[in-house]
């Protein structure tokens with residue numbers, strides 16, 4: 119056991135905070151095909167450039183109380199969260215590979231890619247090739263410099279040994295997800311996992327090798343199943359943020375959360391006087407850009423009828439036929455669909471991070487501790 123190098127661990131943490139700040143830019147711009155370096159950081163609301171002082175990770179957000187210095191628009195808490203998460207993960211990498219800088223550097227790069235993939239998949243339900251494909255190449259090339267690739271398959275040829283191990287990891291990772299996709303399409307008649315998941319587990323395999331790639335998939339599936347069961351048990355999907363104004367005979371209201379389903383819109387937490395059921399109303403609905411895969415928030419104006427609510431405390435409206443343009447109808451469907459299913463990428467990423475950091479311990483648990491525990495249970 120090497121002693122903990124406090125200085126080196128702190129350097130990892132500080133560097134992780136800065137990388138996390140950059141990942142916020144990547145998460146927003148990369149899937150939209152924008153340049154990652156130009157222009158520099160901007161306020162998402164007013165476009166004002168953010169100076170270096172207001173760009174200090176986590177701290178700037180706290181000092182500015184989560185608002186833009188110029189326009190006072192709210193800056194989501196997710197920005198400092200991504201920074202703190204990345205900083206924390208880099209510290210874990212420094213602690214997991216003390217004194218082994220080539221490995222901890224590679225694992226940091228890998229964890230940064232996983233953070234970007236996780237939040238892009240949560241936002242947009244896609245895993246960008248622009249992360250997985252170059253990542254696959256980079257980690258295959260760097261394999262001989264990683265302590266995670268020392269399987270001892272070929273004596274006296276460590277570099278070749280590492281490359282074969284990484285290549286086998288990528289192959290097993292891609293192969294097993296492709297097999298699950300194929301079985302899923304036979305059993306359910308629909309795709310259980312996307313091609314983005316295939317490339318992501320190939321990338322994970324290239325970093326951790328074949329055996330650990332399988333463990334990452336099992337850990338990810340367990341996490342996904344638990345969350346899926348939780349959502350299933352709590353029943354309904356939660357309403358999402360949007361800005362809705364509604365006016366008509368006998369009232370008007372304003373709300374910040376809605377739930378869209380195929381026939382109508384459920385308005386949650388409305389402020390104001392809701393018009394009585396049966397009334398025709400004017401609706402002014404702003405959908406956030408990231409939920410509809412567009413560059414800017416979309417403002418929809420249409421007419422709707424107030425109908426009796428399904429649940430107490432909500433107002434329900436249904437767009438009048440023909441009042442919503444085809445384009446806006448598609449936007450509304452995209453908004454509703456953006457939370458239709460649980461993305462698997464974040465769970466695979468979590469499994470990948472766990473095995474990259476604690477692979478040996480997890481493998482030891484599966485091979486020794488767990489069987490011993492089961493034997494203990496069944497012993498007379």
Ligand SMILES: [Zn+2]
Nearest residue numbers: 161164186189
């Ligand atoms: Zn601003």
